[in-house]
Amino acid sequence: MNNTSKSGLVKYRDNLMSIKSSFLGSFLRSGKPTSDKSRTAVVVNNFFLHLHGAKTHVNSLKPTYTLGLGLISFFLMVIAFISGGFLMVYYSPATETAYNAVKDINFVVFGGKLMRNAHKWSGEAMIIFVLFHMARIVYTNSYKRGREFNWVIGVVLLILTFVVNLTGYMLPWDQLSYWALVIVANIAAAPKELTDIFGVTQYFDIGGATKEILLGGTEPGQDSLTRVYLLHIILLPLVMCIALGVHFWRIRKDGGLSKPDNVTADGTGIVNISSPEKEGGIFPTHKTYGLMELAKGRTPAVDNDVENTVTSWPHLFVAEIAVFILTLAGVIAYSYFVDAPLKEFANATIPENPAKAPWYFLGLQELVSYSAFMGGQGLPGLAVAGLLLIPYLDREEEHFGVWFSNRQGKLIAVESLIVGATAVIGSLAFVINFGWFRNWWPNIHQLWIIAINPGNLLLGFVVAYSLFVIKRTGSTRMGAISLFTMFLICYVILTYTGTVLRGPNWDFYWSASQWPIH
Amino acid sequence: MNSKYYLSLLLISSLVLIAFIGIAFNRELNPEWKRYQTEYKEFLVKNATDDSTRERAEKIDIGMKQVYIKSLKRSDRCVSCHRGVENPLMADAEQPFRQHSGNYLENHPVASFGCTACHSGQGRAMNTREAHGEEHTHWDFPIIPSQYIQGACAQCHDYEMLRKEGGEKVAQGEKLFSEKGCRGCHKVDGKGGDLGKDIAGMGSRPFAYFSMKHVVGDHNLYNWIMQHFENPRKVVPDSDMRAFLTSEEAELLTNYMLTFRNEEMPRNYTLIKNIILPKTDGESLYRMYCVACHTDGKESIYDEIFERTIPAIMNPAFLKSIEDDYLRKIIKEGRKGTQMTAWKTNAAGLTDEEVDEITKYITRNRPAERPQHFRYKRFGTDAGKGEELYKLRCALCHGDKGKGGKRLLGMNLVFKDTDPEFLAITVRDGREGTPMVAFGKKGVGLKDQEISDVVAYLTKLSRNK
Numbered sequence: 001m002n003n004t005s006k007s008g009l010v011k012y013r014d015n016l017m018s019i020k021s022s023f024l025g026s027f028l029r030s031g032k033p034t035s036d037k038s039r040t041a042v043v044v045n046n047f048f049l050h051l052h053g054a055k056t057h058v059n060s061l062k063p064t065y066t067l068g069l070g071l072i073s074f075f076l077m078v079i080a081f082i083s084g085g086f087l088m089v090y091y092s093p094a095t096e097t098a099y100n101a102v103k104d105i106n107f108v109v110f111g112g113k114l115m116r117n118a119h120k121w122s123g124e125a126m127i128i129f130v131l132f133h134m135a136r137i138v139y140t141n142s143y144k145r146g147r148e149f150n151w152v153i154g155v156v157l158l159i160l161t162f163v164v165n166l167t168g169y170m171l172p173w174d175q176l177s178y179w180a181l182v183i184v185a186n187i188a189a190a191p192k193e194l195t196d197i198f199g200v201t202q203y204f205d206i207g208g209a210t211k212e213i214l215l216g217g218t219e220p221g222q223d224s225l226t227r228v229y230l231l232h233i234i235l236l237p238l239v240m241c242i243a244l245g246v247h248f249w250r251i252r253k254d255g256g257l258s259k260p261d262n263v264t265a266d267g268t269g270i271v272n273i274s275s276p277e278k279e280g281g282i283f284p285t286h287k288t289y290g291l292m293e294l295a296k297g298r299t300p301a302v303d304n305d306v307e308n309t310v311t312s313w314p315h316l317f318v319a320e321i322a323v324f325i326l327t328l329a330g331v332i333a334y335s336y337f338v339d340a341p342l343k344e345f346a347n348a349t350i351p352e353n354p355a356k357a358p359w360y361f362l363g364l365q366e367l368v369s370y371s372a373f374m375g376g377q378g379l380p381g382l383a384v385a386g387l388l389l390i391p392y393l394d395r396e397e398e399h400f401g402v403w404f405s406n407r408q409g410k411l412i413a414v415e416s417l418i419v420g421a422t423a424v425i426g427s428l429a430f431v432i433n434f435g436w437f438r439n440w441w442p443n444i445h446q447l448w449i450i451a452i453n454p455g456n457l458l459l460g461f462v463v464a465y466s467l468f469v470i471k472r473t474g475s476t477r478m479g480a481i482s483l484f485t486m487f488l489i490c491y492v493i494l495t496y497t498g499t500v501l502r503g504p505n506w507d508f509y510w511s512a513s514q515w516p517i518h
Numbered sequence: 519m520n521s522k523y524y525l526s527l528l529l530i531s532s533l534v535l536i537a538f539i540g541i542a543f544n545r546e547l548n549p550e551w552k553r554y555q556t557e558y559k560e561f562l563v564k565n566a567t568d569d570s571t572r573e574r575a576e577k578i579d580i581g582m583k584q585v586y587i588k589s590l591k592r593s594d595r596c597v598s599c600h601r602g603v604e605n606p607l608m609a610d611a612e613q614p615f616r617q618h619s620g621n622y623l624e625n626h627p628v629a630s631f632g633c634t635a636c637h638s639g640q641g642r643a644m645n646t647r648e649a650h651g652e653e654h655t656h657w658d659f660p661i662i663p664s665q666y667i668q669g670a671c672a673q674c675h676d677y678e679m680l681r682k683e684g685g686e687k688v689a690q691g692e693k694l695f696s697e698k699g700c701r702g703c704h705k706v707d708g709k710g711g712d713l714g715k716d717i718a719g720m721g722s723r724p725f726a727y728f729s730m731k732h733v734v735g736d737h738n739l740y741n742w743i744m745q746h747f748e749n750p751r752k753v754v755p756d757s758d759m760r761a762f763l764t765s766e767e768a769e770l771l772t773n774y775m776l777t778f779r780n781e782e783m784p785r786n787y788t789l790i791k792n793i794i795l796p797k798t799d800g801e802s803l804y805r806m807y808c809v810a811c812h813t814d815g816k817e818s819i820y821d822e823i824f825e826r827t828i829p830a831i832m833n834p835a836f837l838k839s840i841e842d843d844y845l846r847k848i849i850k851e852g853r854k855g856t857q858m859t860a861w862k863t864n865a866a867g868l869t870d871e872e873v874d875e876i877t878k879y880i881t882r883n884r885p886a887e888r889p890q891h892f893r894y895k896r897f898g899t900d901a902g903k904g905e906e907l908y909k910l911r912c913a914l915c916h917g918d919k920g921k922g923g924k925r926l927l928g929m930n931l932v933f934k935d936t937d938p939e940f941l942a943i944t945v946r947d948g949r950e951g952t953p954m955v956a957f958g959k960k961g962v963g964l965k966d967q968e969i970s971d972v973v974a975y976l977t978k979l980s981r982n983k
Contacts, residue, residue: 063523100642111546318528319521325532325535333538
C-alpha cells in the first residue's frame with residue numbers, strides 16, 4: 001500500500017517535472033522538430049503554420065525577389081488591428097465625445113499617443129506597401145498561371161485598404177474629419193452632375209441617394225459618425241480578413257509564390273531534373289496534392305524542383321519573423337517622431353481652406369477639380385477596371401516570375417515612366433497655366449467638360465500609349481508593364497500635386513509656405 | 519538559404535524595436551508635469567519651517583491631477599503643473615507654482631470652478647504648449663492674457679458689481695461700447711446697425727474665423743481684437759470701422775468683447791442680481807447709436823473712410839428747416855445708398871419711443887424762428903432747365919449725379935423719399951455753418967422759379983433711382 005501511493009506521487013512528480021516538454025509536445029503535436037520529417041510535421045500540424053507549405057522554394061526566400069512587400073502589408077494590417085483594438089477601449093463614437101476621447105488618448109492614456117500614431121501610420125503605410133506589392137506582382141510577371149483571380153482579390157484588397165483608411169480618418173471628428181467627410185459625400189453625390197444634365201435627377205437621383213446612405217442624412221452628423229465607425233471597426237475589417245484569407249489560401253493552391261521556370265539553389269539557372277509529361281494543367285508535372293491528383297486540369301504541383309526547396313521550419317519562419325519585427329520597428333520609430341494630426345473640433349460653419357481629402361485621395365481630388373463625376377467616380381472606376389483586366393488581357397506565358405520579363409521589359413518600364421510622367425506633368429502644367437473650358441467659355445455646357453477634361457485625356461493617352469507599345473513590340477506583356485507603370489506614375493504625381501502644390505481655393509503654389517496667410 | 523541574412527535582419531530590427539520601445543517608455547514615464555511636481559515637492563520640503571509641514575510636504579504624491587466639473591463639462595488638468603495655485607506658501611514663487619493672485623480663489627475654489635472656465639486654454643492637455651493653446655496647436659481658445667481676463671468675470675457677474683469689485687476694466691469697456699456709438703453699426707442681441715458684424719459670440723469665435731494676416735505677434739483671437747480696435751484698417755484693410763481709440767480704450771473694449779461667449783454658465787454659477795437696463799434718454803441713445811458717424815452733429819465733415827460728407831444734423835440752420843416728422847422718417851427708414859441705417863423696429867431694432875427720444879435730443883436746440891415757406895407746389899417746373907442750372911451751380915460740390923462722393927464737399931441729394939419743400943428751402947437759404955451758401959435772393963440771387971427747377975431735377979433723379 002505504501003509502495004503504491006508512493007509510486008503514484010512519483011508519477012505525479014515526474015509529470016510535473018516534464019510539463020515543459022509534454023506541453024510543448026502537445027502544442028506542436030509532434031515534439032521538438034529535429035529532423036526534416038518532424039519539421040514538416042510542425043508546419044502541417046499547426047493551425048497558423050499550415051497555411052504555409054511544409055517546404056519552401058529557395059526563390060521565395062530570395063529577398064530581392066519578393067522584397068517582402070506582401071508580408072509587410074499584412075503585418076502592417078496586424079499592427080493596425082492590434083493598435084486599433086487598444087484605441088477602441090478609449091474611443092467613443094459620438095460627435096460630442098469623440099474629439100475629447102482622442103484628446104485624452106493623446107494626453108493621458110499611457111502610451112496612447114504612440115498607439116494612435118502607430119495605428120494611423122501603419123494604416124497609411126499599408127496603402128503604400130499594397131501598391132508596391134502590386135507593382136512587384138506586375139513587374140515579376142506573377143499574375144499568371146492560375147493566379148489571375150488572386151490578382152482580382154488583390155485589387156479588391158487595395159480598394160478596401162483605401163476605404164478602411166478613409167473611414168478611420170473621420171473618427172476623431174475634428175476639422176479634418178468633418179471636411180473630408182463633406183468632400184467624400186460630395187464625391188459620392190457626383191453622378192448628380194450627369195443626371196442633372198439629362199434632367200432626370202428628380203426621378204433617378206443616384207448621387208443624392210448614395211450621399212444620404214453614407215451620411216445618414218443630408219449633412220455630416222451623429223448618424224454619419226455611427227455609420228463610418230461601424231464600417232471602420234466591423235464591416236471593413238471583416239471583409240478584409242475574409243478576402244485576405246482567400247488571397248493567402250489561393251497562393252498555396254496556385255503552387256506557392258511565383259518563380260522563374262529555371263531557378264536553382266546554386267543560382268546557375270540550369271534545371272537538372274527532367275520534367276515528366278502530363279496532359280492538361282498548367283504545371284509540367286504529374287504529381288499533385290492528394291485527391292486533386294485524380295482530377296484533370298489545373299492543379300498545384302508538389303514534387304517539381306524538390307532539390308531547390310528547403311523546409312519551411314525554420315527557413316521561412318525566420319524570414320517572416322524578421323520581416324514582422326522590421327515592420328514593427330519601422331512603425332514604432334516613425335510613430336515616435338511623427339504625430340498623427342488632430343485639428344480643431346469639427347465646425348460646420350468654418351470650412352477648411354483648402355478643404356482636402358486625406359492625402360491618398362488627393363490625386364482624385366485633383367481630377368475632381370476638373371469634373372466631379374469623372375474625377376470622383378468615372379476615372380477611378382475605369383482605372384480599377386483596367387487593373388482588374390491586366391491578367392486577362394496579357395496571357396503570355398513566357399518569362400513567368402522574372403523581373404521585367406527581359407531587357408526589353410526594363411526598357412519599356414523606363415520608357416513608360418518617362419512618357420507617363422511627361423504626360424501627367426504636361427497636362428497639369430497646361431491646366432495650371434491656361435485653365436480649361438470653363439475658364440475660356442464660362443457658359444459652356446457641363447457635358448462638354450465631363451466628356452473632355454484633362455483627366456479623361458490623360459487616361460485616354462495612357463491606354464493609347466500602352467496599345468501603341470503592344471503594337472510596336474508585338475507583346476501584350478510589354479503593354480501590361482507600360483500600362484501599370486503609367487498608372488503608378490500618374491497616381492504618384494497627381495497625389496503629390498494635390499497634397500503639396502494645391503493651396504487655398506485649389507490654387508497652385510510651389511509649397512505650403514507660399515500660401516497666403518489666412 | 520538566406521537564413522543568415524534574415525537572422526541578421528531579425529537581430530538589427532529587434533535592437534531598433536527594443537531601443538524605440540525603451541525611449542518611448544522613457545518619454546511616457548518622464549512627462550513635463552512630473553518634472554514640475556517633483557520640483558514643487560522638493561521646494562516645499564526644503565522650505566518647510568517645522569516638522570509637521572515637512573512631513574506633509576514629503577507625503578505629497580506625484581501623479582496626474584485633474585479637476586472634473588460635470589456641470590461645466592470641463593476636465594481641467596492645469597493643476598498637474600500649477601500645483602501651488604491654492605498654496606499661500608507659493609505666493610512669491612515662479613510659475614508654474616505661484617499661488618493665484620488676489621483673493622479670487624476664496625469665492626471661486628478651484629474644485630468647483632476649475633481653471634479654463636475663466637482663463638480658457640486647453641484643460642485636457644498635459645504639456646505647456648498645448649495646454650496654453652499656443653500657436654499651431656490647433657486650439658481655438660488659448661489662455662487669455664491677464665490684461666483681458668476680466669471679460670470672463672461678466673459671464674457670471676453684473677456690471678454694477680464688477681465696477682466696484684475687481685471688474686473695472688470690463689465695466690468701463692461696457693460703458694465705452696455704449697458711448698462710442700458702436701451699436702450704430704454692430705448688432706447686440708438683435709439691436710443695432712448692420713454695417714458691421716454682429717457681436718454675438720465674438721468671444722468664442724474660432725481662430726479660423728479671423729484673417730490673421732496683418733496681426734502682429736501671436737496669431738490669436740485676443741491679439742486680433744485688440745489690434746483691430748487700435749487700428750481697424752491695419753488688421754482688415756478694407757474695413758469701414760470708425761474706431762479712433764487709444765490703446766487703453768482698446769484694451770477695455772477687448773475685455774468687453776470677450777464677454778460675448780456662446781456658452782452660458784449654468785444658472786447656479788451666475789450671480790447677476792442687478793441687470794442694468796440700458797438708458798433710454800435721448801442723449802444716451804444718441805451716443806449709443808449715432809455718435810460714431812455724426813459726432814456732435816455741429817458741422818458737416820468729409821469722411822475719409824466713407825468717402826463722402828456726413829451731414830451736420832444738429833446744425834441750427836438744418837434744424838430750422840427740417841420738420842420733426844420728416845426727421846423721424848429719415849431715422850426710421852434710413853437713407854438708402856448711404857451708410858445711414860434704417861432704425862425702425864423691424865430693421866435695426868429701435869422702438870418708436872426710442873426714435874422719438876433721439877429726435878427730441880437732436881432738435882433740442884432748434885431755433886425758435888421758422889423759415890419762410892417756399893411753397894414749392896405753386897411753381898410749374900422744368901426739370902430740363904433745372905439740370906442745366908444744377909450742372910452750372912451745384913455739380914462742383916454735389917457731383918454730376920447729385921450723389922456727392924469722393925473728395926466732394928457736398929452731400930448726397932438723391933434719396934428714395936425726398937421732401938422737395940425741404941430741399942427748396944435749403945437751396946434758397948443755404949445752411950449756416952456749412953459750405954452750403956444761400957442761393958436765393960439774399961445770396962447768389964437765383965429766382966424762386968429757378969430754384970424750383972433745380973429741385974424738380976433732383977426729385978426726378980430720386981424718382982429714377
